[in-house]
Amino acid sequence: MDFDILIPIGICIVLPVTIVWLIMRTSQNETNRKAEIMLKAIEAGATIDPNLFKVEKNEPKSTKERLLKYLIAACVTMFPGLVLFAIALFSCIKLGFVFPDTLILTAGGILIAIGTAYLIVYRTGMKLLANEIEAEEKSLTKE
16 A cells, blocks of 8 residues: 555645644633633622623734734745755855755745745835824824
């Protein structure tokens, strides 16, 4: 039997299913713990906080915060890409200009391309949404 197929099946099917299952189980355990606390509080006759089971909603983020996420993503992807390129260049020089492993160059190139795309989105967003960012900052300082 050829075992080469097991690795892609494990990565593409088993791993995502396991991750989703773990997340759902964690959520269910948290709800069960809250229910136990609520039941014990009812049995003890204590006052019950009605906000215990409310789902916490994230605050709407400002335009500047959303754009800064693109800058962070650009840094997180571009720097490892540059490191991989530096490793490839160092091994190329160290081995007498022998062409290094193409996997290192490909991975570095892909990471640099993704980082550059995020950086372009950040810069373009900052230019296009400058008026909105300024208005949001003024509204925050007035409050």
